[in-house]
Amino acid sequence: MKNFPFSGGPEPALRLCVCVCVCVCVCVSVCADLLPASCGEEMTRGFLQELVDILLGFICKSNQRSSKVLDFHHPHQLKEGLEGFSLDLPDQPETLEQLLVDCRDTLKYGVSTGHPRFFNQLSSGLDVIGVAGEWLTSTANTNMFTYEVSPVFLLIEEVLLKKMRSIVGWADDEGDGLFCPGGTISNLYSILLARYHFYPEVKTRGMGALPRLAMFTSEHSHYSVKKSAAVLGIGTENVVVVKCDERGKIIPAALETSIATAKEKGLVPFYVNATAGTTVYGAFDPLNAIADICHSHTLWMHVDAAWGGGLLMSDRHRMKLQGIERACSVTWNPHKMMGVPLQCSAILVKKRGLLQECNKLGAQYLFQMDKPYDVSYDTGDKSIQCGRHVDVFKLWLMWKAKGSDGFGSQVNKCLENAEYLYDQLQKRTEFELVFKNKPEHSNVCFWYIPPSLRSLPPGSDRDRRLHQVAPRIKGRMMEKGSVLIGYQPLGTKVNFFRCVFSNPATQQEDIDFLLDEICKLGADL
Amino acid sequence: MKNFPFSGGPEPALRLCVCVCVCVCVCVSVCADLLPASCGEEMTRGFLQELVDILLGFICKSNQRSSKVLDFHHPHQLKEGLEGFSLDLPDQPETLEQLLVDCRDTLKYGVSTGHPRFFNQLSSGLDVIGVAGEWLTSTANTNMFTYEVSPVFLLIEEVLLKKMRSIVGWADDEGDGLFCPGGTISNLYSILLARYHFYPEVKTRGMGALPRLAMFTSEHSHYSVKKSAAVLGIGTENVVVVKCDERGKIIPAALETSIATAKEKGLVPFYVNATAGTTVYGAFDPLNAIADICHSHTLWMHVDAAWGGGLLMSDRHRMKLQGIERACSVTWNPHKMMGVPLQCSAILVKKRGLLQECNKLGAQYLFQMDKPYDVSYDTGDKSIQCGRHVDVFKLWLMWKAKGSDGFGSQVNKCLENAEYLYDQLQKRTEFELVFKNKPEHSNVCFWYIPPSLRSLPPGSDRDRRLHQVAPRIKGRMMEKGSVLIGYQPLGTKVNFFRCVFSNPATQQEDIDFLLDEICKLGADL
Structure with missing residues (x-):
């Protein structure tokens, strides 16, 4: 036991069995002792087992409300080598023991996005099955370009895409799709495909051969639409931003007007997001x-x-997406509302064959036509990537684990949390809702009004002071590490908090905690 | 013990300790029993431990030469539900036990890219430290957009990029970069940045405001250059393909001529890959x-x-990239020659600030300027993605584990393997090299000449028959599962094998095995 080289973990039972595995090794071990070294098997099992103990400890701790959401340090503090945690890259190997310490430290100074009180991002939670799926994916360590190297994963992608298309409401013989590295890239695909659909010559001749295109999206839409327009050579000023109503929904009449105006200016509308x-x-x-x-x-x-697609899984909420079946393409990120680990985003396309036509180049070193199997399963040429990470297995495994119904219940629960928060905010005078209506999704937007502002009349002075409240509370929140929530201004509205629920671990007590904590942290502002 | 719900694993010692953890559970468990369920901790530990046993078994088996590289089945066979392995997505939850069976099957019907006899792709091997890094990454489950949610990983990215730039040979105060989802996207960035550098108005006004651009790349270069030109709206016909010499190196005089010709046609050259x-x-x-x-x-x-960057780590081979320090941008994929698990690709840019200027949109819900820390670490707006997967931790951990010197030795070993194969091919009359020179990288290209072709004179009849040899041997290889290697035609050259070495597990005995196996499988052709 004295010779055991790794630092301790939380589970005596596990510790013992690992000792059995690696007690043959000497005090200082390095990675060269692991597989593929001959006789490296026991050391490999021992090392990975130690790591798993650390990871299991982190997973359990993330679920404990008494633990911190984050242990904040400024960049300069972390760079200075906090308590011996060095980011530097050495010339010579470090010991396996040191690597495990580094792993512990990396988790310690990071953020627990799976903590029930992490409300900062649309993606949150730490689904155990999803994590298991990712561990397997990284162990399989393969690429999505050909059936030859990814037989199972490519078939899993096919099954998932087909299911998702049928949930969107497309006919069985319709559609295609791909999993992409994030929703922004999925949205980029939609514009790329739309452009190719109307102007297939763009692939060879470029935008120079096309009229000046115009595309339309709402002022509340995600910035990825503009970003993609910049990347694709369409230009951000050819993205027409359409007015929304008080709730953030695009105004159809405004869209009509925008299209007419663009046409008058000589632009050619082709795409609406x-x-x-x-x-x-x-x-x-x-x-x-x-x-x-x-x-x-x-x-x-x-x-x-990307964010709302998850609601399609719920019988209670899917009518909010009525009409989605009429779309030519859909972005849907299971890594958001469905709680799948990052990243997992799908672009679904109604017109079959378009992805392949638009992106195919037929590189002969990958996509040989004389292979001994049905090469229509070599789907890599549909992608704008070459190598593509396997993002499908975790979703597939979670679907097996929960069933469609389980995803539905999970979504329902997140929206119940949003309603609970909405109800509490209406009851509590320290808070003000950004808009009065009941939330349709799990987003709830609100201001905290500190005591010093409560008697101030509406106007620019109050606005100026209120604008500083959320950032200051957020700063204190990060220092304390008790909870994490996002804020932003929007249009003429000064900084407000946005709470979102996508973590099934979150309970009503966490929502109460959030509101109480904001009050505590902002009482003197 | 009778009540233990999971299927058996390979390690009795581990089995025992897991039983200690989960013996409280009932016979049929489902994912709802895992965390965040109250009292879900023991079940979570037990389930993940079972999974880890499966993964450890796979890792060990991948390193055993006696095991198959792949267990090939045609798509229709896998879809029919081989031995109960169903790809279907259920409405109701499956048991945890069934999920573990699914995990086992997924690995069984996949490909062991870490097997010492997997020569099929530029990315191969299964680095234990890299896998450990990915397991931690997926457990941390966060996004690379802001320091707020990825403090450690963003600093690690900074450290890695700085180191890689210094290895490229840029001055300390020069440069920027990002890790991207694969080399194709990294190459796309380089064109996007070049275009913006010369024509910053493209971001807002699009390609319509620009002259007809031309870019240049060699006939042997990767198809990602053309693909990116299509995506970016430049058009594939504005990518001028420049002649190479017998070895596949671009001919500088041909590049000069191509540039002149493009200018004469009224195109505006801006970029050379x-x-x-x-x-x-x-x-x-x-x-x-x-x-x-x-x-x-x-x-x-x-x-x-992307492929050659790894040679920069080797004192013996880095002179092959002399002049790289003069580049404006560099794509370098540690997931290839350095053996890092998929994906890990960097775009390095010499001009500081360009990435940010080119891609920034300043979304206020993410990139607030009134945060309580130095927001220059919120680097997400440099990216064309929004959410970005953490691809840096595994590389950082491997660098700690091996040191720069360890990566150098690893690269040297792969190139020694290539030289050994080259020597063997010269000695053995059943094989013919595609070109005579000693390999500069770890690629070795060759034909196997089956007995029936050995006496045929060069010409179209021999070529036609030789063209079918590699695909037929590859087909048999896949059925047998003993080894895996790629083939393709190139220019006027009919199908030939391309062997590449990036897996440190590969030894000379594996190379001998490969050649003997090709001879065996092709003897009757």
Whole structure:
């Protein structure tokens, strides 16, 4: 036992069995002692087992309300080598023992995005099955380009995409899709495909051969639409930003007007992005009205349901996406509302074959036609990537684990949490809702009004002071590490908190805690 | 013990300790019993421990030469539900026991890319430390957009990029970069940045405001250059493909001529891609000669060192990339020659600030300027993605584990393997080299000449028959599962095998095995 080289873990029972495995090794071990070294098997098992103990400890701790959400340090503090945690890259190997310490420290100084009181991002939670799926994925360590090296994962992608398309409401013989590295890239695909659909010559001749295109998206939509327009050579000023109503939903009449104005200016409209679940308000654009407009002007209709797509899994909430079946393409991120580990985002496309036509280059070192199997399963040439990470297995395993019904219940629970928060905010005078309506998604936006501002009349002075409240509370929150929530201004509205629920671990007590904590941290402001 | 719900694993010692953990549970467990369920901790530990046993078994088996590289089944066979392995997505939860069976099956029907006899892709091997890094990454489950949610990982990215830039040979105060989802996206960044550097108005006004651009790359370069040109709206026909010599290196004089011809046609050259390590031949373009040309025409010089970048880690081989320090941008994939698990690709950019200027949109819900820390560490707006997977931790941990010197030795070993194969091929009359020179990288390209073709004179009949040899042997290889190697035609050359070495597990005995196996499988052709 004295010779055991690794630092201790939390489980005496596990510790013992690991000792049995690696008690043959000497005091200082390095990675060269691991597989593929001959006789490296026991050392490999021992090392990975130690790591797993650390990871299990982290997973359990993330679920404990008494633990911190984060242990904040400024960049300069971490760079200075806090308590011996050095980021530097050495010339010579470090010991396995040191690596395990580094792993512990990395988790210690990070953020527990799975903590029930982490409300900072649309992606939160730490699904155990999803984590298991990722561990397997990284152990399988393969690429999504050909069936030859990813037989199971490519079939899993096919099964998932088909299921997701049927949930969107497309016919069985319709559609195609891909899993992409995040929703922004999925949205980029939708614009790329729309452009190719109307102007296939763009692939060879470029944008120079096309008229000046115009695309449309709401002022509340995600910035990825503009970003993609910049990348694709369309230009951000050719993205027309359409007005929304008080709730953050696009105004169909405003879209009509915008299209007409663009045409008058000589631009050629080709694409409309509708958002199903906006980033800040969680608003759902009126999809049927937008579909009518797209139909009458022969425009590509994309639905960015990166955030709202999860609601399709719930019988109670899926009607909020009515009309999505009329879209030409849909972005849907299971890594958000469905709690799948990062990243997991799908672009679904109604027109079969378009992805392949648009992106195919037929590199002969990968996509040989004389292979001994059905090469239609070599789907890599549909992608704008070459190598593509396996993002499907974790979702598939979670689907097996929960069933469609389980995902539905999970979504329902998150929306119940949002309603609970909404109810509490209405009851408590220290808070003000950003808009009065009941939340449609799990986003709830609100201001905390500190005592010193409560008697101030509305106006620029109050606004100026209120604008500083959320950042100051957030700063204190980070220092304390008790809870984490995001804030931002929007349009003419000064900084407000946005709470989002996508973590099934969150309970009503966590919501009460959040509100009490904000009050505590902001009492003197 | 009778009540233990999981299927058996390979290690009795481990089994015992897991039983101690979960013996309280009932016979059929489902994911709802795991965390965040109250009292879910023991079940979570037990389940993940069972999974880890499966993964450890796979890792060990991947390193055993007696095990198969793959257990091939056609798509229709896997879809039919081989031995109960069902890909279908249920409405109701499956048991944890069934999930573990699914995990086992997924690995069983997949490909062991870490097997010492897997030569099929530029990425191979299964680095234990790298896998450990990925397990931690997926457990931490966070995003690379802001310091707020990824303090440690963003600092690790900074440290790695700085180190890689210094290895490329740039001054300390020069440069920027990002880790991207694969080399194709890294290459896309280089073109995006070059375009913005010369024409910053493209971001807002699009390609319509620009002259007709031309870019240059060699006929042996990766297809990602053309693919990116299609995506970015430049158009594939504005990518001028430049002639290479017999070895696959770009001919500088041909590049000069191509630039002149493009200018005569009214195109505006702006970008040259030089390849350091081509995909098939492993050739290194003459970087200094290209840099001279780029300098004289004021063109952006990009070096696609996705495959060859690893050689920079070796004192013995880094001179093959002489001149790389003169590039404006470099793609370097540690997931290839350095053996880091998929994906891990960096785009390095010499001009500081350009990434940010080119891609920034300043979304206020993420990139608030009134945060309580130095927001220059919120680097997410440099990216064309929004959420970005953490691809840096595994590389950082491997660097700690091996040191720079360890990576150097690993690269040297792979190139020694290539030389050994080259020597063997010269000695054995059943094989013919595609070109005579000693390999510069770890790629070795060759034909197997079956007995029936050995007496045939060179010409179209022999070529036609030889073209079918590699695919047929590959088909048999896949059925047998003993070894895996890629093939392709190139230019006028009919199908040939390309062997590549990036797996440190591969030994000379594996190379002998490969050649003997090809002879066995092709003897009757």
